[in-house]
Amino acid sequence: MIDLYYWGTPNGHKITIALEEMQLEYQIFPINILENDQFQPDFLRISPNNKIPAIVDQNGPRGEPISVFESGAILQYLGRKTGLFYPTDEQERVEVEQWLMWQMGGFGPMLGQNHHFNKFAAEKIPYAIDRYVNETKRLYNVLNKQLIGQKFVAGEYSIADMAILPWALRYEWQGIQLEDYPYVKDYIERLTARPAIQKALSIKVG
Ligand SMILES: N[C@@H](CCC(=O)N[C@@H](CS)C(=O)NCC(=O)O)C(=O)O
Numbered sequence: 001m002i003d004l005y006y007w008g009t010p011n012g013h014k015i016t017i018a019l020e021e022m023q024l025e026y027q028i029f030p031i032n033i034l035e036n037d038q039f040q041p042d043f044l045r046i047s048p049n050n051k052i053p054a055i056v057d058q059n060g061p062r063g064e065p066i067s068v069f070e071s072g073a074i075l076q077y078l079g080r081k082t083g084l085f086y087p088t089d090e091q092e093r094v095e096v097e098q099w100l101m102w103q104m105g106g107f108g109p110m111l112g113q114n115h116h117f118n119k120f121a122a123e124k125i126p127y128a129i130d131r132y133v134n135e136t137k138r139l140y141n142v143l144n145k146q147l148i149g150q151k152f153v154a155g156e157y158s159i160a161d162m163a164i165l166p167w168a169l170r171y172e173w174q175g176i177q178l179e180d181y182p183y184v185k186d187y188i189e190r191l192t193a194r195p196a197i198q199k200a201l202s203i204k205v206g
Contacts, residue, residue, distance in 0.1 A: 002026040003056040005046060007033050008206030010166035011071045011108070015053045016200035017162045018075055022082045026055075030205045057081070072104040075159040085158045092155060099146075099153040099160035103167070107143065110135045111167050111174055119173045133175040140181045143168070147183035151190060165191045169201075 002019065006012045006028045019026045031037040031052045038050040047054035047069040055074055060066030068074045076097075079086025087093050114132035117125060143164065146153055152161050168188055171178055178185040191197055 001058045003029055003058070005029050005031050005043060005052055005054040005056075006205055007031050007052045008203065009033070009052070010111075010170060011051070012053050012206070013166035013169075013200060014071045014163050015055065015074055015078075016203055017165070017197050018078050018085070018159060020196035020200045021162065021194075022078055022084050024078065024082065028203070028205055032206070034206075070104075072100055072163065075100065075163060079159045085156075085162070087156070087158070095154040096158045096160045099158075100163055102142075103160065103163040106135075107139045107164060107167055110139060111170070114174045115170065118175055129175075136174045136176060140168075140171075140176055140184060143187075144181040144183045147187050151187075161187075161191060165197070 002024055004015055004019065004026050006016070007030065016028075031043055033052060037043065038047070038052065043054070044050060046056060046067040049069060051069070053071055053074060054067060054069040055077075056065050056067045057077075058065050068077050076086065086096060110132060113128075114136045117128040117132055121128075143153070152158060153164060154160050165188065168184060169192075178188070192201070
């Protein structure tokens with residue numbers, strides 16, 4: 001059994017998608033980040049950076065519970081644990097990891113800043129909006145190019161796609177016209193047709 005500390009955000013969705021795709025048994029513990037649950041001492045023991053998602057795998061590698069925070073590290077852990085969606089061949093693994101890290105370092109943090117300044121900030125600051133919308137467009141161009149001639153970012157469907165999709169689903173918040181990125185549009189359609197992804201995205205927590 002895997003305990004998932006979760007709220008329904010893109011970073012949370014990555015892990016429900018992986019758990020559903022890998023058919024792992026899990027239970028959700030809601031961490032309401034709008035009510036500051038993420039600062040509770042019990043949660044900080046698992047996730048010291050006070051962010052969701054985090055997991056506790058009751059059956060860790062030493063037969064004892066293990067906790068993991070940071071969505072990229074969780075995806076890698078689950079991929080190694082199951083042997084699914086995370087190739088063991090070194091060359092294929094590097095392909096997956098570079099796109100996973102691309103998401104973790106760019107197509108997530110930058111889009112999060114975009115959401116903040118473009119959608120949520122009470123004060124509209126043109127410099128900040130332009131900066132993050134332009135960076136978002138640059139990242140969508142990179143993704144669009146990578147998807148020319150292939151269905152997934154790194155060969156076969158992998159944990160990298162599970163990390164990227166939830167952020168791409170928020171394109172409307174980001175000032176993105178999907179028609180400008182036709183390969184990303186097809187990618188979103190291809191991935192959201194998967195039953196495991198539909199199930200993960202239908203979970204109503206947050
Ligand atoms: N790099 C982290 C980012 C996680 C993250 O930003 N989580 C947000 C929700 S999407 C959160 O918990 N925010 C609460 C806070 O910052 O206090 C990861 O990928 O796990």
